[in-house]
Amino acid sequence: MRFTAPALLAALLFSGAQAQAASTLVYCSEASPAGFDPAQYTSGTEFDASAETVFNRLVQFQRGGTALEPGLASRWEVSADGKAYTFHLREGVKFHTTQWFTPSRDFNADDVLFTFNRMLDKNQPFRKAYPAEFPYFTDMGLDQNIRSVSKTDAHTVVFNLDHADAAFAADLAMSFASVQSAEYAAQLLAAGKPQQLNTLPVGTGPFVFSRYQKDALIRFDGNREYFKPEQVKLDHLIFAITPDPATRLQKLKAGECQVSGYARPVDLAAMKQDPNLKVLEQPGFNVGFLAYNTQHPPLDDPRVRQALDMAIDKKAIVATVFQGAGQVAQNVIPPNQWSYDSAIHGAPYDPEKAKALLAAAGVKPGTQVALWAMTVQRASNPNARLSAQMIQADWAKVGIQANIVSYEWGEYIKRAKAGEHDVLTYGWTGDNGDPDNWLGVLYSCASIGGSNYARWCNKPYDELIEKARLSADKAERTRLYEQAQQIIREQMPVSPMAHSVVAQPMRKNVQGFAINPFGVTGFYGVSLAP
Structure with a gap:
């Protein structure tokens, strides 16, 4: 019998329920991974489906x-x-x-x-x-x-x-x-x-890969030979790939999945009131930002980037998009990252000054830029499309015509690494607790073509980052990283937008789940109560 993707998922879930319902956990994930070799990727979508499982x-x-x-x-x-x-x-x-x-x-x-x-x-x-x-x-x-x-x-x-x-x-x-x-x-x-x-x-790892059907499901089995057997409490783990957040919520409420990825802030209040659900929360180790392609005129001029930054009403965007679960970012790293320079403050919203800067840089009213909007939901930006639409309206007030562009997530990343964009929405969650994971990975010259989506290369900045990487003295590293943050603030290769509160909704029978501060989702140590 040939199944369509939804029918196949239903059949697998039904057979799993018949066999060992209490040990089959379904996770409503947000996107299809591009592959399962963690070394090739930088996105949580791929890491969840490979590094955290296999x-x-x-x-x-x-x-x-x-x-x-x-x-x-x-x-x-x-x-x-x-x-x-x-x-x-x-x-x-x-x-x-x-x-x-x-x-x-x-x-x-x-x-x-x-x-x-x-x-x-x-x-x-x-x-x-x-x-x-x-x-x-x-x-x-x-x-x-x-x-x-x-x-x-x-x-x-x-x-x-x-x-x-x-x-x-x-x-x-x-x-x-x-x-x-x-x-x-x-x-x-x-x-x-x-x-x-x-x-x-x-x-x-704790789970053995079984099968993958793009845009439908990934199926894993518990690894009964795992060297830490106490961490394998599930017989089966299924990623039900569900890009639409409203559909994820429906499936969670109906019990079709036990854990859901990336809840919309607007849905959290209702989730917390549902007697069958619970929501874990903690301050996010993340930042959502706009990356300006500094190799594309007129974005190669720092004055233009500064103007576009101050033309954005960030408070309005955070209030609308994050629904109280975020704060305006003043800096390119989050406040809970050691070496964060609290003396740095973002420019206030000032359309008139932005117009003057654009005029001084020779940018004519009606200038067009391509503004890329992510198609996936992230803690650092729960609704990139809405964010882009609000930025588009703000930039129109200072004479910049932003054309919103979107691609499927894998294609988005591929094209962004190739530098096809003018401006793109993106976000980052720290991976290892070290400042270099932000300041080196996202902004070093060596990262162009990788995660440096601004394609920005500044030699004095690179020298500071390299000195900090060599030092074992935390105080010295902090001083160097603070200087590096000042250069970023002056040059504005990106506009930091927001830091979020991370919320993880799940069914009440899920036990042992821990929010990962680095933004990936793992199920080792997780079990289901009868």
Whole structure:
């Protein structure tokens, strides 16, 4: 029998309910992932469906927190000069057995070497057979700083760096550093199917990938061989891909899903009053912003960017879009990030001054720009389309005609990395608790073509970021990062818009769920009450 996508989902849910209803959790997710190889992506959509389910990293963040804890490495040491990191690997960890792969050995050092050498070496055989870009790895400069990755035995790996990096261990806890199976990769290479690494993933994580139907569902099974068995409390996990937030709410209320992604602020009050639902909340570690393509005239002129910034009534946008669950951003990093410079304040809303700046820069009334609006909902911007429409109206008052453009999420990111946009709505949630994850990843020269959507390169800024990365002195790093924030404020490659309160709605029978401060959604440790 052939099923349509909705019918297929219903059939799978029904069969799961018949088998073990109490151990099947359905998550109403917001979009289809572009793939399942975490190293290739920078978006939470892909990380939720891969890094947080299928994979592990050498070190990981404590569930719901920012502190580091052992992952695939049971412990690690750092040399006195900060240039060598030695990881002692956990023994007895098993890769997933699936319909497309049966491992013949446990996880070992060869898997770590394959994972990182694929990102480091463009001539590595697997990478030559399946060329890919690794934006996080390069945006953070790891391709330039990691001199070598070697093993001293089957369970000991050493990373040698060209220079000290205070955030290195935390970097390896990020999703992009998820460890792949070298044996599986070799099998794919021999079969001439290396691209399957991104479509049929194999990891060591708490859930085993089973199947994916784009725009419909992703199905996982609980990993009963997981090295932390106490964290696998679900037999089945299903991502029901539901882009429309109203539909997600309906499914949650009807019990068709137990957890829903990205609730609209306007729906939160009703959710909190529903006796079958609960809403977890905490201050967000995020910022929503506009990125100006500084390689496109007239946006290459800082005066034009400053004018467009002060022409936006941010208070009105936050009030309308966030419905009380956000605050106007004064800076490009959130207030709960250490090194945040509280002396920086955004320019007040001033259309008349904006007009004068535009005139001084030679920008004529009626000038057109393409304003890209995200098609997915994010904590840092719950309704990018509405935000764009309000910005469009504000800019019209100062003579700028903004034409709103939208693409499917994967296409949006692809085109944005290529620099096709003039201005785009975007947002960022911190990944590792270190300021470099914001100031280095989003604004360094090396990040152009990656997550630097402003395509802005400022040498004095880059020098500050590099000095801060080298230092192990937190006070010194803070001083350098504050100077860097001042340069961003002066040059205005982006307009910071808002910081949100993160809300996570779910059914009341969901137990053990913890909001991840880094904006990804994981289900290890989660269970369902009868």
